Every structure is written in C-alpha cells, then in structure tokens.
Amino acid sequence: MITKTVPSATDTVRLYRTLRYIRRVEEEIARIYPSDKIKSPVHLSIGQEAIAVGACDPLMSEDFVSASYRGHAAYLAKGGDLKKMMAELYGKKDGCAGGKAGSMHLIDMPNNVLGMSAVVGTTIPVAAGFALSLKRKAEGNVIVAFMGDGATEEGCFGETLNFSSLHKLPILFVCENNDYAIHTPSSKRWATDRLCERVATYGMPAVRIEDGDVLAIREAATRHIDNMRNGGGPAFLECATYRWREHVGPGEDYESGYRDRNELAAWIEKDQVPRLGGMLSTDEREAIDAEIESTITEAIAFAENSHFPDTNQLMAHVYAE
Amino acid sequence: MQNKSTHSDRSLAYVDALREGMEQEMADDPQVFVFGLDVDDHKAIQGSTKGLLERFGPERVFGTPLSEDAMTGVAIGAAMAGMRPIHVHIRMDFMMLAMNQLVNIGAKAHYMYGGQVKVPLVVRSMIGKSWGQGAQHSQGLHSLFMHIPGLKVVAPSNAYDAKGTMIAAIRDNNPVIFVEHRLLYYTEAPVPEESYVVELGKGRVCREGDDITIVGISNMLMEALRAQEILQDAKVSAEVVDPITLHPMDIDTICESIEKTGRLLIVDNAWTRCGASAEIAAQVAERFGGQRAIPIKRMGFADTPCPTTPALEDVFYANPVTIAKAAHTMVHPEDDGWTPNPEKATLSYQSQFKGPF
Numbered sequence: 001m002i003t004k005t006v007p008s009a010t011d012t013v014r015l016y017r018t019l020r021y022i023r024r025v026e027e028e029i030a031r032i033y034p035s036d037k038i039k040s041p042v043h044l045s046i047g048q049e050a051i052a053v054g055a056c057d058p059l060m061s062e063d064f065v066s067a068s069y070r071g072h073a074a075y076l077a078k079g080g081d082l083k084k085m086m087a088e089l090y091g092k093k094d095g096c097a098g099g100k101a102g103s104m105h106l107i108d109m110p111n112n113v114l115g116m117s118a119v120v121g122t123t124i125p126v127a128a129g130f131a132l133s134l135k136r137k138a139e140g141n142v143i144v145a146f147m148g149d150g151a152t153e154e155g156c157f158g159e160t161l162n163f164s165s166l167h168k169l170p171i172l173f174v175c176e177n178n179d180y181a182i183h184t185p186s187s188k189r190w191a192t193d194r195l196c197e198r199v200a201t202y203g204m205p206a207v208r209i210e211d212g213d214v215l216a217i218r219e220a221a222t223r224h225i226d227n228m229r230n231g232g233g234p235a236f237l238e239c240a241t242y243r244w245r246e247h248v249g250p251g252e253d254y255e256s257g258y259r260d261r262n263e264l265a266a267w268i269e270k271d272q273v274p275r276l277g278g279m280l281s282t283d284e285r286e287a288i289d290a291e292i293e294s295t296i297t298e299a300i301a302f303a304e305n306s307h308f309p310d311t312n313q314l315m316a317h318v319y320a321e
Numbered sequence: 322m323q324n325k326s327t328h329s330d331r332s333l334a335y336v337d338a339l340r341e342g343m344e345q346e347m348a349d350d351p352q353v354f355v356f357g358l359d360v361d362d363h364k365a366i367q368g369s370t371k372g373l374l375e376r377f378g379p380e381r382v383f384g385t386p387l388s389e390d391a392m393t394g395v396a397i398g399a400a401m402a403g404m405r406p407i408h409v410h411i412r413m414d415f416m417m418l419a420m421n422q423l424v425n426i427g428a429k430a431h432y433m434y435g436g437q438v439k440v441p442l443v444v445r446s447m448i449g450k451s452w453g454q455g456a457q458h459s460q461g462l463h464s465l466f467m468h469i470p471g472l473k474v475v476a477p478s479n480a481y482d483a484k485g486t487m488i489a490a491i492r493d494n495n496p497v498i499f500v501e502h503r504l505l506y507y508t509e510a511p512v513p514e515e516s517y518v519v520e521l522g523k524g525r526v527c528r529e530g531d532d533i534t535i536v537g538i539s540n541m542l543m544e545a546l547r548a549q550e551i552l553q554d555a556k557v558s559a560e561v562v563d564p565i566t567l568h569p570m571d572i573d574t575i576c577e578s579i580e581k582t583g584r585l586l587i588v589d590n591a592w593t594r595c596g597a598s599a600e601i602a603a604q605v606a607e608r609f610g611g612q613r614a615i616p617i618k619r620m621g622f623a624d625t626p627c628p629t630t631p632a633l634e635d636v637f638y639a640n641p642v643t644i645a646k647a648a649h650t651m652v653h654p655e656d657d658g659w660t661p662n663p664e665k666a667t668l669s670y671q672s673q674f675k676g677p678f
C-alpha cells in the first residue's frame with residue numbers, strides 16, 4: 001500500500017505556507033496589474049486557495065495536476081515554478097511557455113503541472129488520458145483534475161466520468177464550486193444542485209465539502225488518492241468555495257449587482273489563511289511570511305528583468321520535431 | 322430594399338448597431354429570441370444584448386448552462402419548429418463545441434429532409450484580439466463554416482453593415498454564421514434608425530482606386546482602409562472592397578474591381594490556408610484564367626496558433642504597414658524598399674483597447 005504520511009505538526013506549517021504563498025502571489029498580481037505589465041486576462045483564485053492546497057497536499061512529485069484558466073493556485077500548490085509563472089504573465093521569454101501561454105494556459109511539465117485551457121471543460125478528458133497512461137505504468141501515481149462548477153455542464157464532463165469509472169482510472173476530480181460561472185449563479189444553470197448524486201451514478205465515490213475547510217479537503221483527498229494508488233478507481237470531490245474578486249481581472253465586482261457583498265463576508269469568516277496561521281506561533285508565522293515575501297519579490301524581479309521573446313520564436317513549436 | 326438608406330446623420334457604434342438590429346427584429350417578430358451563455362448578465366456580451374432582457378423578458382432573452390453542443394441542437398430544433406433563434410457565443414473559439422450540430426444537422430436538414438424543414442438560425446460569435454487573448458480566444462474560424470453547403474457566413478466590418486446584415490440574417494430561412502470582431506465593437510458609422518437590410522451575398526467597394534484591389538475581411542477591412550491612406554503617400558491608388566458576406570461570396574464585385582486595377586491583395590482575419598482568402602483567390606483565378614494574368618497575394622494570421630505575448634502577437638497579425646508595403650510591392654515590384662511612415666501605422670481604435678477583456 002503506497003501512502004504518504006507526514007507528521008501532523010508539520011502539516012499545519014506546510015498547509016499554511018502554501019495557502020499564504022498562493023494568496024500573496026495573487027495579491028501581488030492584482031497590485032501589478034494596473035501597470036499594464038501583465039497583458040493577459042487573469043482569473044484569480046483569491047478565496048479559493050484551500051481547495052488546491054488541500055487536494056494537492058497528498059500528492060507526490062510524480063503525480064499530476066490539471067486545471068482550468070483559473071489555475072494559478074493549482075500550479076503553485078503542485079510546486080510549479082513561480083519565476084516562470086510570473087515571467088509568463090509578463091509575456092517574457094523565460095516564462096513557462098516562453099510567452100505563448102499567458103495566465104490562462106500555464107504549464108510546468110517538470111513539476112507535472114499539465115497545460116491549462118481557456119475553453120471550459122477541455123482539460124477534463126485530457127486529464128483522464130494522463131490517468132490512462134498512469135494506470136498502464138502501474139507505479140501508483142494519480143492525477144488531480146480541477147474544474148469549475150460551470151465545467152460540469154459540458155458534455156465532456158459526464159463522458160469523462162463514465163470512461164474513467166469504466167476503466168478504474170487513477171483520477172481525482174475536484175470541482176471548485178464557487179457557485180458562479182462568470183456572473184450566473186448555478187441556480188440559473190442547474191435544474192438541481194445534487195451534483196454529487198449525479199456523479200455517483202457513474203460508479204465512483206462523490207463527496208461534497210461545505211466550508212472550504214482545508215483540513216477536510218486534504219483528508220478526503222488523501223483517503224481517495226490512497227485508494228486510487230491501489231487500483232480503487234476515480235473519485236469526485238465537490239468543494240464549495242467563493243471567488244472574492246471579479247471573474248477576470250484584478251478587482252472586485254460587488255457593485256455590479258449580480259451578487260451581494262454579504263456573500264463574501266460569510267466566506268471571509270471561513271478564510272483558511274488566517275485560520276491555519278492562527279494555529280502557529282507568531283514567530284513561526286512571521287518567519288514563513290518573510291520567506292514568502294522574499295520568494296515573491298525575487299520572482300517579480302525575475303519577470304521584470306527577463307526579455308521579451310525574439311520574433312523568430314513566433315514560428316517555433318508549431319510542429320514537434 | 323437593399324441599402325435603402327445609406328445616409329444617416331446618426332453615428333452609432335458597431336455594438337449598438339448589432340443590438341438595434343436584433344431589437345427591431347424582436348419587436349417585429351415574436352418568434353425571434355436570443356439565448357446563449359451570459360446574454361442576460363449585466364455585461365450583456367460587451368453590451369450587444371443590453372436592454373433586450375428588460376424589453377422582451379426572460380422567455381425571449383436567456384442565458385444557458387455551459388453546454389454549447391446541446392444548446393446548438395436546441396437552437397436548431399426550435400428553428401425547425403418555427404422559431405427564429407439567435408444563439409450567441411462570446412468567442413468564435415467556443416463554436417468548436419457547436420460544430421457537430423451545425424455541420425451534421427443544421428446545415429443539411431433542409432436538403433437531407435427533402436425541403437420539409439428549414440433552420441432559420443443565427444449564430445453570433447466574436448473574434449477576439451490582443452491583451453493576451455492567445456491561442457484559444459482569438460481565432461477567426463469562418464472558413465470552416467464557409468466550407469459547408471447550407472450555411473451562410475457573414476462578417477460585417479462596420480456598424481452600418483452590422484445592423485443591416487443582422488436583420489437580413491434573422492429574416493433568412495437558413496443557418497447564418499454571424500462573425501463579429503471584438504475590436505470593431507466601438508467603431509462608429511452612420512446608421513439609420515429605421516430597420517433596413519444589407520442583403521446577404523452582396524459586397525461593396527469602400528474606396529475607389531486604380532492600381533490595386535485590396536479585399537479586407539472583418540477587422541482587416543479597417544486595417545486595409547488605413548493601408549489605403551498610407552499608400553496615398555506613395556501615390557499608389559488602392560481600391561478597397563468589403564465582401565461583407567463570405568458565403569455566398571459576391572465575387573462579381575471583386576472581379577469588377579480587378580478588371581480595373583489588375584491586381585489583388587486579400588487580407589483576412591484568419592489563416593490563409595484553405596481560408597476565405599484562398600477561396601477568393603481561387604474564384605478570381607478561375608474567372609480570369611486564360612484571359613489575363615492577375616497578380617494575387619494573400620495575407621492573414623501567421624501560420625501558427627496565436628501567441629499571447631505582445632512581442633509575438635505584433636508579428637502574428639497583418640497591420641496597415643505590412644498591408645501597405647505588400648500592396649506597394651505588388652504595384653511597384655521594381656521598388657520594394659518603400660517603407661511607410663510609422664506614425665501612421667497604428668490604428669487608434671486598436672491602441673485604445675485595454676484588457677482584461
């Protein structure tokens with residue numbers, strides 16, 4: 001039985017560090033954005049970090065993640081390279097895709113972060129394809145496939161669930177249910193909200209986690225992933241969450257009328273960053289925070305100092321050698 | 322009925338012209354309805370569906386789940402049943418999820434079922450550009466649809482045509498793929514207040530000239546007009562033609578222009594291979610074949626997916642300078658060192674565009 005057990009004292013430190021790291025990276029992106037140095041649509045995960053952090057925590061470096069255009073959190077939680085991410089957002093040649101991806105198509109293959117897609121739902125079956133190959137390799141590795149609630153409405157979602165269950169693929173589907181697809185609440189898109197029941201009929205465990213509790217998400221992910229490493233087949237986690245910022249861009253959008261700032265207030269109370277931070281001593285927390293700030297400062301400097309790609313790069317990579 | 326009133330004192334933005342065209346048809350015909358992702362939110366597809374929900378209510382203006390494939394089938398079924406749906410996609414790239422229904426059912430139902438049903442459907446979508454729209458939010462895929470018998474494809478380049486072709490598309494008894502461009506949305510033109518039709522399948526000479534014919538498609542028509550101005554500095558007189566409808570294509574108007582100029586440059590807002598520009602070039606070659614040698618050149622996207630970084634995006638698209646240079650070289654092959662004044666290069670409406678969307 002392959003499992004990953006880590007002493008729980010360090011769990012808190014590790015989870016807090018990753019939560020805070022992602023939060024601060026995205027806050028910095030939002031701060032830089034008005035300077036127009038980042039000419040890329042950014043879909044921030046601020047407020048939703050606990051899902052990526054909790055679900056990626058049980059992963060080993062050989063495991064994979066796949067995510068949507070709202071993918072900064074999954075990229076960083078899996079250990080994606082921050083310098084390359086920042087340079088990519090700046091459109092620079094040292095970016096993870098040399099400036100061809102921008103924020104919406106981040107990728108870091110050395111760290112097993114699959115390329116993201118701006119067409120909703122498209123990465124779900126692609127992740128299952130990776131899962132198929134992981135199953136053949138039989139080394140106990142898995143993939144976590146993140147998606148939004150809106151993505152579950154695309155045909156390929158149900159089609160992929162069926163195939164994955166049929167073939168007992170080692171894939172953990174994680175739905176980041178922030179209740180909105182752009183500005184439209186799920187009540188205007190779903191005939192019922194019984195998503196987990198729908199998924200369960202494909203023959204896989206499907207669990208909803210209500211409060212964005214990073215420990216609960218981590219616990220559920222660990223359980224299903226351990227099972228999957230031993231041939232148990234796919235599982236589905238629906239994690240309720242809330243997008244604090246606008247759908248795309250650095251700002252807030254509570255004045256536009258489609259949602260109420262009170263919704264945010266309830267989620268700020270459940271924010272996992274201060275919650276986990278509160279479990280640490282002040283000294284411990286401050287040391288972590290300082291380390292995070294210097295990592296981010298370094299990454300921004302790296303992006304600023306990197307050059308734009310040479311125009312001869314336009315034709316590179318149309319076809320593989 | 323065509324171009325009944327080309328003159329109007331009122332200047333209107335492309336986006337408002339689209340909206341007005343839909344609104345007038347909805348007022349005239351209760352069978353017309355608008356649906357698609359986010360048509361009913363406060364952003365209203367960059368404003369192009371603004372006010373329709375308030376005026377016509379949620380039965381005729383409604384958002385959908387993220388289910389483009391099925392929603393396209395629903396649109397086709399409703400059209401067969403006698404309704405006149407307008408299905409909206411905020412990006413043309415998302416129409417790839419609608420392909421099966423459009424190509425295998427929508428386009429062929431009238432023929433395949435021996436004329437017993439028709440599919441009066443309009444599918445609106447927008448081509449994106451700039452601010453890192455990148456590989457999946459900027460594709461001009463109109464030629465895929467031009468390939469399919471039974472579909473019509475229209476790509477208006479200005480507010481006047483946007484309204485007139487929208488009304489024509491809604492009244493048409495066939496599926497019409499209606500191609501918009503994000504950067505055209507705030508460009509203005511004189512637009513009459515009353516309802517009018519710009520007939521599908523008719524192009525227009527936008528600027529008269531003698532030395533070369535430049536055909537510009539969608540947003541590239543605007544770039545071609547700027548190139549035409551730049552070329553005047555070099556005493557090259559370009560005639561600029563807007564096909565407006567891509568299928569059926571008004572090849573006569575293009576060929577009449579070529580009769581006069583003897584040269585053809587086609588600038589598309591898409592790739593050239595198997596594209597609208599290839600189709601125009603082929604039809605022109607067939608028309609003049611054996612009678613007259615016509616130099617033809619095509620310009621379009623670089624033969625790559627669209628990169629997000631501005632450093633590469635700048636060389637991905639044709640622009641007024643590259644268009645003017647290419648036209649100049651065609652007219653004066655002996656002198657291809659001419660370079661236009663870079664000040665004139667940037668189109669003001671393009672440099673104004675700022676993201677995220």
Ligand SMILES: Cc1ncc(C[n+]2csc(CCOP(=O)(O)OP(=O)(O)O)c2C)c(N)n1
Nearest residue numbers: 070118119120148149150151180181182415
């Ligand atoms: C196939 C497709 N249709 C429509 C869109 C436009 N779009 C971009 S994001 C989005 C909403 C997605 O919502 P959800 O899956 O819940 O993810 P979230 O943005 O909330 O993380 C839509 C409709 C798209 N990118 N792709």
Ligand SMILES: [Mg+2]
Nearest residue numbers: 148149180181
């Ligand atoms: Mg959502």
